[in-house]
Amino acid sequence: MIDVAFNDFQSAAHAVLAYLHKRFGFGLWMVTRTEGEDWIVLQAEDHGYGVKAGSVFRWADSFCSEMVKGNGPRIAPDCDAVAVYAAAPIGRQVPIKAYIGVPLTKADGSLFGTLCAIDPVSQSPEIVAEQHLVELLARLLSTILHADLLLSHEIRRNERLELEAQTDPLTGLFNRRAWDQMLHREEERCVRFGHPAAAVVVDLAGLQHVNDSEGHAAGDALIVCAAQALRASVREVDILARLGGDEFGVVAVECNEAGGHALVARLRAAFAAYGVDASIGMAMRDPTWGLDAAWQRADRLMYSEKRRLRG
Template sequence: MKVPIDAMLPYASLQESLPALLGCLRLVVPMRLWMVGRLAGSSWTVIQADDTQDRVRAGDSFPWPDTLCIRVLEHYGCCFAEDAAANPVLADAPVRSAIPIGAYIGYPMLSWRGELLGTICGVHPEPMPPFSAAQRQLVKTISRTINTLVAHSFKLDDQRSAPARVRPPANIDHLTGLPNQHGWQVLLEEEEAALKQEGADAMAMMVELNEPENSADGAGSVDWDNTLNRVAHLLKSHVREQDGLARVGPARFALLLRGVNVRQGDHAAEKIGQALADAGIRAGLGHAMRLASGSLANAVRIADIRMYNAKLGAAGVPGAPAAQTAQMPGEGDSGHQRKV
């Protein structure tokens, strides 16, 4: 029997791989519930669950001090308990009064620096027969693989959310403090890798200001520098911590909004355009979606073209596209251009 080649491709994201790996853990040790949970402060939150009774789901949260995981990490690191009631460390855990737990397996998830990220655990309402050496080895190996994928995903999140000030000075525009063209390219490469892993969408946007007609008020003048800083601050107020913003030219800014769909992207672009207009800033705007099947480079290219077309339309250039053009033929990205 031939297996379709698509079934051999890498998983598209962490979210797609976790159910499959938890399914493997279930095959090795058929517990009622297998979970991957992240530790944040005093809460342990489920990232992925495989529950035969469908009671525990992703997003459910439990007090970390009440869990079995906190107890086993302090004493064992990795724990295999076929009978939780017979284990002196686990027997009086508060969570056992809320959830019937007869058998338990716990494995810590660590970052590359050794910090505790969360745990992988399995629970069963009744005690189970003794686990074999093969079962223990397979559970450890699959759990360590899950840990590797989660740690890599969190590392990418940390890199994306790192503030611009920790980036190399050569990547920074000294006037606005934003990443410059080189910093923008580095950001795009990092984001492309992350978006491919997560299977997520994003929106790219280009904004170019209309430079003053009077050359004395243009590049290098105090008024022009103040205008650029005003725009930089305005755009910063419209992006989130996980988004990207850069000054990529003398009068040009680039934005990247992560995890937005087409409707949200259009709404965000409309708000930014209106905010610039309200501030008396004349500029051309263009945006395009980077869908899961596309690329950031292509979305940026389309957004740049739309921004340029918007400026031509605003200047009344014969043959220039209208200011609200639908998506370009042959492209899988959605977006529009706008003149302000």
């Protein structure tokens, strides 16, 4: 029986994977998230493949990508007998002779990821009769996922309220201390659910010159103007902070690469409308390295743009 002592998606997934391995065997059971071209392993019950949580593969290479399109069966006791599975690139990366896979869905019915298994040895055709059980467990996991995502969003809102005191007095944005805490908490959510996220670093051009030539009041006015442009460009759910004198940071949460580029375009348009010159760097979170690495890469890209603009 499944250990029912779980209270969130992560622990439920762990219990389901352990149960399915005990019932069916198979060298690897996984709960995965698909995001863009990435196929991210959120949980793994591994017995010989060397795959662990946080591993990332190409979604298009997987059996699961064919399964969700209806091109292959949800249970294949002999993968060599299924043309699309026999031809799938992932079969050349790891030995796969048997496959089980069913979709995990979001509340709106769109694809979140998969509950799946592979084994290097062909299995008895009798396992096809167990498809309804695996589908039932996938539906239960999807239901727990829906509730856990709603709770996660509520927790994120409460975190913002708790950190409201940690703001920059000039702009009213979160300060560096709040940024560090929120970055850490958002990374935990990304690891747990496989969320994408974009990190953006903004540096104002000419702040020191304005301070020297027009006075600090004028410099403060420029900073406040930049903060207004930033607020006008980000979503309410995004993390926005003043990191230093002329530097700002944004984490666009649950945001894919197209959304990240769209955010940069909105920022450039807003800065132009507010008459603010700024350098911008944007980097997507890589599931292997995390949000902190994305922030550091965005910072480097910002400085590269700054040097380029200086000529």
